[in-house]
Each structure stands twice: as structure tokens, then as C-alpha cells.
Amino acid sequence: MSTVPPMGGDLSRLRQLNALTVIKTLRRAEAATLSALAERTGLSRPSTKEVIDELSTMGWVEEVPPASGTMGRPARRYRFRADGGHLMGLDIGAHNIRAALADLDGGVLAETRRPADPGAPLEDRLAAIEQAAAACLALGGLTTADLWAVAAGTTGLVGPEGRVVMSASIPAWRDLDLGGLLGEMFPCRVLVENDSRLAALAETRRGAARDARDVIFLHVGRRMGTGLIIDGRLHRGFGAAAGEIAMLPEAGWEDGPVDLDDAAIVPDGLPPEDAAGFTLAAARDGDPTALDAVARFADKLAVGTAAAVLLLDPEIVVLGGGFSRSADVLLPPLRSRLERVCLRMPKLSASTLGDECVVLGAIDYAIEHLDQLFFAPDAPALRPPVRPATSPSGPAPA
Amino acid sequence: MSTVPPMGGDLSRLRQLNALTVIKTLRRAEAATLSALAERTGLSRPSTKEVIDELSTMGWVEEVPPASGTMGRPARRYRFRADGGHLMGLDIGAHNIRAALADLDGGVLAETRRPADPGAPLEDRLAAIEQAAAACLALGGLTTADLWAVAAGTTGLVGPEGRVVMSASIPAWRDLDLGGLLGEMFPCRVLVENDSRLAALAETRRGAARDARDVIFLHVGRRMGTGLIIDGRLHRGFGAAAGEIAMLPEAGWEDGPVDLDDAAIVPDGLPPEDAAGFTLAAARDGDPTALDAVARFADKLAVGTAAAVLLLDPEIVVLGGGFSRSADVLLPPLRSRLERVCLRMPKLSASTLGDECVVLGAIDYAIEHLDQLFFAPDAPALRPPVRPATSPSGPAPA
DNA sequence: TGTACTAATGATGGTCTCCTTCATAACTTC
DNA sequence: GAAGTTATGAAGGAGACCATCATTAGTACA
Numbered sequence: 001m002s003t004v005p006p007m008g009g010d011l012s013r014l015r016q017l018n019a020l021t022v023i024k025t026l027r028r029a030e031a032a033t034l035s036a037l038a039e040r041t042g043l044s045r046p047s048t049k050e051v052i053d054e055l056s057t058m059g060w061v062e063e064v065p066p067a068s069g070t071m072g073r074p075a076r077r078y079r080f081r082a083d084g085g086h087l088m089g090l091d092i093g094a095h096n097i098r099a100a101l102a103d104l105d106g107g108v109l110a111e112t113r114r115p116a117d118p119g120a121p122l123e124d125r126l127a128a129i130e131q132a133a134a135a136c137l138a139l140g141g142l143t144t145a146d147l148w149a150v151a152a153g154t155t156g157l158v159g160p161e162g163r164v165v166m167s168a169s170i171p172a173w174r175d176l177d178l179g180g181l182l183g184e185m186f187p188c189r190v191l192v193e194n195d196s197r198l199a200a201l202a203e204t205r206r207g208a209a210r211d212a213r214d215v216i217f218l219h220v221g222r223r224m225g226t227g228l229i230i231d232g233r234l235h236r237g238f239g240a241a242a243g244e245i246a247m248l249p250e251a252g253w254e255d256g257p258v259d260l261d262d263a264a265i266v267p268d269g270l271p272p273e274d275a276a277g278f279t280l281a282a283a284r285d286g287d288p289t290a291l292d293a294v295a296r297f298a299d300k301l302a303v304g305t306a307a308a309v310l311l312l313d314p315e316i317v318v319l320g321g322g323f324s325r326s327a328d329v330l331l332p333p334l335r336s337r338l339e340r341v342c343l344r345m346p347k348l349s350a351s352t353l354g355d356e357c358v359v360l361g362a363i364d365y366a367i368e369h370l371d372q373l374f375f376a377p378d379a380p381a382l383r384p385p386v387r388p389a390t391s392p393s394g395p396a397p398a
Numbered sequence: 399m400s401t402v403p404p405m406g407g408d409l410s411r412l413r414q415l416n417a418l419t420v421i422k423t424l425r426r427a428e429a430a431t432l433s434a435l436a437e438r439t440g441l442s443r444p445s446t447k448e449v450i451d452e453l454s455t456m457g458w459v460e461e462v463p464p465a466s467g468t469m470g471r472p473a474r475r476y477r478f479r480a481d482g483g484h485l486m487g488l489d490i491g492a493h494n495i496r497a498a499l500a501d502l503d504g505g506v507l508a509e510t511r512r513p514a515d516p517g518a519p520l521e522d523r524l525a526a527i528e529q530a531a532a533a534c535l536a537l538g539g540l541t542t543a544d545l546w547a548v549a550a551g552t553t554g555l556v557g558p559e560g561r562v563v564m565s566a567s568i569p570a571w572r573d574l575d576l577g578g579l580l581g582e583m584f585p586c587r588v589l590v591e592n593d594s595r596l597a598a599l600a601e602t603r604r605g606a607a608r609d610a611r612d613v614i615f616l617h618v619g620r621r622m623g624t625g626l627i628i629d630g631r632l633h634r635g636f637g638a639a640a641g642e643i644a645m646l647p648e649a650g651w652e653d654g655p656v657d658l659d660d661a662a663i664v665p666d667g668l669p670p671e672d673a674a675g676f677t678l679a680a681a682r683d684g685d686p687t688a689l690d691a692v693a694r695f696a697d698k699l700a701v702g703t704a705a706a707v708l709l710l711d712p713e714i715v716v717l718g719g720g721f722s723r724s725a726d727v728l729l730p731p732l733r734s735r736l737e738r739v740c741l742r743m744p745k746l747s748a749s750t751l752g753d754e755c756v757v758l759g760a761i762d763y764a765i766e767h768l769d770q771l772f773f774a775p776d777a778p779a780l781r782p783p784v785r786p787a788t789s790p791s792g793p794a795p796a
Numbered sequence: 797t798g799t800a801c802t803a804a805t806g807a808t809g810g811t812c813t814c815c816t817t818c819a820t821a822a823c824t825t826c
Numbered sequence: 827g828a829a830g831t832t833a834t835g836a837a838g839g840a841g842a843c844c845a846t847c848a849t850t851a852g853t854a855c856a
Contacts, residue, residue: 006419006440007415007416007419007775008412008413008415008416008418008419008439008441009412009416009440009441009843010812010842010843010844011412011811011812011813011814011842011843011844012812012813012843013412014406014407014409014411014412014812014813014814014842014843015406015812015813015814016406017405017406018405018406018407018813018814019406020405020406021404021405021406033833034833034834035832035833041406042404042407043406043407043814043815044814044815044816045833046814046815046816046835047813047814047815049834049835050813068823069824070823070824070831070832071823071824071825071830071831071832072822072823072824072830072831072832072833073821073822073823073824073831073832073833073834074822074823074832074833075832075833075834076833076834157741212636213636214635214636226709228709228710230628230629230633231628231629231631231633233629235628235629235710236711237612237710237711237742238610238612238711238712238713238742238744239711239742240711241708241711241741241742242709242710242711243709243711244708244709244711244741245705245708245709246708247708247739247741248701248704248705248708248739249739250648250649250701250705251648251705303646304705306646307643307646307649307702307705307709308709310639310642310643310644310645310646311624311626311640311641311642311643311705311706311709311710312626312633312635312640312709313634313635313636313637313638313639313640313641313642314635314636315636341645341646341647342645343555343639343642343645344635344636344637344639346636377405407814408813408814408815408841409813409814409815409840409841409842409843410814410841410842412813412814412841412842412843413841413842413843416842416843431804432804432805433803433804441843441844442843442844442845443804443805443844444806444807444843444844444845445842445843445844447805447806448842448843466852467853468802468803468852468853469801469802469803469852469853469854470801470802470803470804470851470852470853471802471804471805471850471851471852471853472803472804472851472852473803473804473805474804474805
């Protein structure tokens with residue numbers, strides 16, 4: 001029947017595995033000498049040298065000038081060529097569209113932003129996306145042909161095939177083949193994911209939850225959602241519908257922050273999207289009415305969060321989203337409520353990436369996809385760095 | 399700093415990987431010929447032969463008589479020696495203690511049961527465990543010295559180190575070093591886990607959820623709990639407290655099946671532990687009062703289940719535990735309630751392993767531990783089948 | 797009974813990759 | 827400028843894989 005996952009193989013397979021080990025080691029170091037690499041990979045010096053030579057001629061690795069001031073003969077130093085390829089992250093929010101250009105290490109080279117109108121027709125939104133991306137590419141001096149992958153995060157339920165099933169905050173985003181539309185815009189692999197999930201990924205890779213294996217990310221803002229990292233990997237679920245605890249009636253997340261919006265102290269003329277922020281600011285200043293509204297909001301927030309924490313027992317819960325600016329106001333009441341219910345209280349912190357969460361998560365997601373494509377043990381073979389073909393298959397396995 | 403996970407290595411490493419591939423392939427087949435193995439592993443015939451010879455002299459593999467009636471020269475056939483080692487699974491419940499003896503394939507060789515009194519002192523319970531285990535070993539003609547690993551499932555919260563933090567249904571089970579106590583009983587590796595989690599594992603490996611990667615197991619009975627399989631692996635959580643959704647006040651699981659216990663039709667003299675069963679049976683016969691009680695119970699059951707389903711989006715939800723006998727009564731109302739709330743309705747089925755769930759899960763858990771020890775790519779080296787040393791470290795990484 | 801066919805076995809030679817060892821090279825220190 | 831230190835490069839050897847082919851042990855059929 002099915003074949004066993006390829007572990008061993010012939011001699012060339014061994015070489016491939018060793019090359020992957022060297023690359024993985026090299027990617028975590030700024031620049032490394034042969035001796036250091038040999039020690040860290042467990043290979044002998046001559047073998048390491050041969051692998052490095054092979055990777056250099058392929059173009060994955062380049063030599064950098066030796067470090068001076070050291071004893072003995074200076075060692076040649078090598079580093080991973082992160083500029084061998086480029087990728088783009090997109091954050092397609094209801095009111096804002098962000099694009100960021102990055103290299104293969106996830107370093108951001110350029111970033112742009114375009115406002116968007118939630119109610120605007122589909123064409124306008126797509127045009128804004130294209131503008132943001134084009135401007136970003138221009139800043140980096142690149143074109144779409146240089147992109148190896150594009151990952152987009154957006155609100156709403158994103159199906160396994162990059163199809164937006166529904167989105168409460170963007171009317172035009174409904175049963176839409178966003179992956180297909182972006183695929184026409186970019187001649188490379190396009191990945192589409194829910195924005196909360198990407199934010200969770202970013203916080204785990206480079207934010208408040210760095211190095212944690214089990215993370216719950218709370219997307220708290222005008223819309224609520226969660227993203228789950230389980231055992232170090234983004235959890236999508238069987239039908240890519242994981243993290244939708246907001247739909248649970250008992251949690252009362254569906255109406256969003258009505259408690260904050262409708263607080264008595266909110267001035268009449270204030271635009272509805274600013275109401276919650278006003279209440280949170282007032283609560284920070286100690287206004288009793290505002291504090292009362294925040295308490296009610298925290299009650300609801302705690303129900304869904306407690307459900308997630310009790311179920312998953314994460315190492316850390318990260319509060320992100322628009323309201324994470326007011327984490328100082330929100331976290332204390334949330335913490336005290338969780339402590340009452342949780343068997344083991346996880347760490348609880350505010351997002352450290354703020355508004356950048358989703359674009360950065362998109363970048364990290366694209367990198368994981370490319371890593372899978374090039375550097376996974378079950379990847380076909382190590383080939384020189386050229387843009388991968390746009391495969392007709394579905395999105396990357398998470 | 400930290401070294402990269404060992405993928406490649408030298409020539410002997412390649413041999414090791416190939417040997418592991420052969421073993422993995424062999425374990426899934428009853429008996430296989432060299433040609434079949436070579437094809438399935440991707441190795442050449444001569445190499446496969448050499449690996450098989452090595453494994454045979456080690457004792458992991460043995461030859462079986464060739465199949466007759468086939469064209470051409472009969473091929474030698476080989477199989478994994480599942481009887482090379484033995485292990486034991488224990489189910490330490492409030493009222494019952496089960497022990498099962500199994501081989502390395504998880505095949506049950508013998509099984510025993512002892513009644514237990516929830517309120518009895520610790521010594522009595524430990525004695526019952528020892529009796530059950532001894533009887534089971536006697537049935538199989540073995541002694542504790544033949545055991546390679548013992549895994550125990552028990553009610554209550556089991557800490558990362560095999561310590562029972564608390565158990566509502568067994569008063570003596572409180573802040574107890576169960577792992578240590580069992581370690582004195584058995585001169586081998588002892589693993590302790592929560593029973594709901596082990597049941598979830600069994601249903602995923604050999605029960606209703608076979609081959610599913612994301613599974614929620616509902617332990618429904620006089621006590622409620624859940625076990626989660628995420629991405630094919632048992633999810634324990636950072637502090638080994640995952641799956642405790644029963645603690646969520648909004649779900650109302652803490653009181654257990656009060657709706658069923660207190661139904662008006664339950665006769666006065668009935669022992670409390672039989673009340674729920676009586677109500678469920680009456681509901682099956684169409685009694686309106688009973689049906690009403692079941693509906694209320696299903697309401698509560700649905701809240702916690704919906705939270706778990708919305709959060710994880712599993713492929714399947716398995717209803718297990720004592721009440722799974724009445725799955726025909728419980729599943730329909732649960733299904734209709736879930737369908738109202740869930741974004742994507744998972745499959746929903748009753749446990750197929752019934753009372754055996756936990757012992758079988760314990761066996762599967764022990765097997766995973768041993769597989770990790772012997773056959774994982776990062777295991778030290780392939781050695782002949784001898785009982786592994788009792789390591790002083792904590793329980794197996796799940 | 798004997799010949800044709802089929803499929804597995806066992807042995808040989810070749811290739812590849814890794815390792816160890818040692819002479820050589822380049823740079824710092826005194 | 828000599829001594830000390832560290833990296834480089836080349837040579838030789840061992841282990842593991844593969845492809846190939848003659849041989850062997852059965853079945854099928856006249």
C-alpha cells in the first residue's frame with residue numbers, strides 16, 4: 001500500500017540530508033566557519049567542506065570576508081544567501097491593506113500601506129492590494145517576477161483551498177476565490193490564510209511567544225478571533241476552521257466589543273469605530289463607568305479564553321489585535337478571571353508586534369512554505385535557488 | 399548553540415535509517431518477502447537483504463515458512479518479532495482495575511479485572527493493582543521481569559512527572575506519586591496518563607477514529623473529560639493539563655450527569671451509580687420524562703463539545719466513556735445541537751472499543767514510548783531487543 | 797516424466813560518501 | 827624573525843549502496 005516516509009535511501013540521499021543539516025545550521029547563524037559548522041552538524045571537516053562547496057556553486061551559500069583579529073590562520077566564513085529569493089506578505093484588513101517585502105530569512109526590506117473602505121466593491125479592494133504590492137516592490141527595487149511566494153492574511157473564514165468562505169467585516173469577501181484572484185496578480189505561489197492564525201504564527205516566531213510550542217493568540221478588536229499554535233505548528237484543523245471559538249454563543253464574542261462601544265461615557269458624535277478605544281482610554285484614566293464596561297468585556301473575553309486554555313493548556317496566551325494597545329487595561333481583569341477558572345494558569349502577555357502581526361505572520365507563513373518546498377527532508381532534491389514553479393495544487397500543508 | 403536535529407550523518411547512520419525504514423514497513427505487514435520490502439522501502443534487493451540479515455541476527459526479525467502455490471521460486475518471508483518484548487496496560491478506574499498484557503504490536507495476550515472501592519485506602523487499591531497485574535502476567539506465562547514498559551491510565555489530573563495531582567472520584571488519589579509507586583511494583587519504565595487521553599489514543603489507533611489526525615474524544619459518564627489527538631499525536635499541553643474543558647463553568651460539566659441522575663422516573667431505591675443508566679434506558683424506550691432529562695444533559699454536553707469543535711475543527715468526535723453504551727440515545731440530540739453552532743460539523747460516532755478503551759490506550763501509549771526509544775530516527779542506535787533500562791527521567795515525550 | 801516458464805537467490809564489481817591523518821599555509825604574539 | 831595557533835588541502839581507507847548476471851527452486855503443461 002502506502003510507502004513509508006522516506007528516511008534513508010542511497011548515498012546521494014545521505015548527501016542530501018547532510019546538505020540540509022548544514023543549511024539549517026547556517027540559517028541560524030549570522031556567518032559560520034567550517035570548523036564551527038562541522039562541530040555543530042556532527043560532520044567531519046572534509047565532508048562539511050564538500051557540502052559547502054556544493055551549496056556555494058548552487059548559490060544557496062556565499063563566502064564572506066574572514067573575521068580578523070583572531071589567533072591562527074583566519075577561517076573562511078560562509079553564510080546563507082537570504083537574498084537569493086524574495087517573498088511578500090499581505091495583510092488584507094477591513095480598513096487597511098499592508099504589504100511587506102522580505103528576504104528568505106524573513107527580514108523586512110520594504111513595507112507599504114493603503115487605506116480601504118470595508119464597503120467598497122471588490123474591484124476597488126483588489127486594486128488597492130495591487131497598488132500596495134507594487135509600491136512595496138518598487139521600494140525594494142524588484143518586480144513580481146522576483147517573488148517566490150506571496151502569503152495573504154485576511155479576516156473571515158478561509159477554506160483549505162484559499163477560498164474565502166465568508167467574512168463579516170468585508171461584505172465583498174464572500175465565497176470568493178481570493179487565492180485565484182491573487183494568483184492572477186502574482187506569477188508565483190499564493191497562500192491565503194486567516195489573519196488571526198498568521199498573527200499567532202508571527203508572535204510565536206518572533207514576538208511575545210517566541211520559542212513556545214503551545215500558544216493561544218487572542219485577536220481582540222472590533223472583530224474577535226483566535227489563532228492556535230500547537231506543538232510549534234500552526235493548527236488549521238481538518239476543514240481549516242480551527243480557532244473559531246468566537247462562534248460559541250456562551251462566550252458572547254459574536255457581537256464584538258459592544259460593552260465598550262455602548263459605554264455611557266462615549267460621546268455622541270464619535271464614529272463607532274473609535275468608541276471602544278475611547279472607553280479603553282477612559283478606563284486607563286480610572287473612569288468608573290469605563291472600568292465597568294471594561295470589566296463586562298473582560299468577562300466575556302475570559303469565557304472563550306478559559307475554554308481554550310482549559311482545552312489546550314498552552315504555555316502562553318498572547319493578547320493581540322487592535323485593542324492590544326490597551327493591554328495594560330485589559331490584561332489585569334482578564335488575568336484575574338482566568339486565574340479563577342484555569343487549572344494551570346498560562347503566561348499572559350500583550351502582543352509585541354502590534355499592527356505588524358499579520359504581515360509578519362504572512363511572511364513567516366510563506367517562509368515555512370518555501371522551507372518545506374526546498375529544505376524539508378522529504379523535498380524532492382536540493383536544487384539551485386530559482387523561483388519554484390507555481391504548482392496547481394492547494395495551499396501548503398500547515 | 400543547540401545542535402540541529404540529526405538528519406544525516408555518516409555511512410552507519412544511513413544504514414540505521416534504512417534499517418528503521420525496513421522495520422517500519424515490516425511492522426505494518428503480516429509477513430513480507432524481500433522483493434516486496436525492497437519495493438516498498440525504495441532500497442535495492444541486496445541492500446534490503448543485508449539489512450534484514452542484520453535485523454535477524456539482532457532478533458528483531460524472524461523468517462517464516464514461504465508461501466506456497468505461487469509461480470516461480472518461493473520467496474523467503476520475514477516478519478517483525480512482536481513477541482520480542484512485552485508490555486502492560488493498566489486502567490485504574492474508581493470502581494474497576496483492568497490490566498492487559500500485550501506484545502510489541504499491541505496485540506492483547508491476556509486481560510484481567512479487579513473490582514475496587516472508590517473510598518478504600520490507598521494500600522487496598524495498590525494491592526488490587528498488583529493482583530490484577532500478577533494474574534494477567536500469570537495468564538500469559540510471564541513475570542514482571544519480562545515487561546519492557548507499563549502504562550497506566552487513571553482518572554484525575556496527572557502531572558508531567560506521573561504524579562496524580564488530584565482526582566475527584568478517588569479520594570486516596572491526591573497529590574500522589576503514582577508513577578513512583580508503580581515503579582516499585584514493576585522493574586521497568588512506568589508511564590502514567592489521564593484515562594481520557596489514553597482512551598482518545600486507543601480510538602485513534604484502533605477504534606472509531608482510526609487514521610484521523612484531529613480527534614476529540616468525549617469521556618462521558620459519571621465523570622466527564624476529554625482527550626485530544628492533534629495532528630496524529632496525543633496532546634498533553636504545556637503542563638499536561640489539556641482537555642480539562644469540564645472545568646469551564648459555562649459548560650456545566652462539573653456536576654456530571656445530574657440531569658440524568660435526578661430524573662423523576664428514577665426509582666427511589668436505585669443506587670446512585672445506576673440512576674443515569676436507568677434514565678438513558680427509559681429514554682431509549684421513549685419515556686418522555688427521561689427524554690427530557692436526556693435533552694437537558696445533551697444541552698450541557700453540547701456546550702463543551704461545541705467549544706472544543708469550534709476551537710480545533712477536528713475530523714471526528716468520538717463519544718466514549720460509560721454512557722457510550724447509550725450512544726444511540728445521546729448522539730442524535732448532541733448532533734442536532736452541534737449542527738446549530740459548529741461552522742463545520744465533524745463526524746460524530748460512538749466509541750467502538752467501549753470499556754476496553756483505556757487499557758488499550760495504555761498499551762498504545764506504551765508502544766509509542768518504546769517505538770520512540772528503539773525506532774525513532776533520533777534514537778541512539780539500533781540494538782538487539784532487550785528490555786530498556788529504567789531511565790530516571792520523566793515520562794515519555796508525548 | 798521432462799521441458800518451458802517464472803521468480804527469487806547469491807555473488808561480483810563499481811561508485812559514492814564519509815572519515816582519519818598528515819603535510820602545508822596563513823596569521824598572531826613575543 | 828621564530829614560535830605558536832588555527833585553518834586548509836590532499837591522500838588513503840572503509841562502509842554502504844546499486845546494477846548485473848549466473849544459478850536455483852518451484853509451477854505449468856505436453
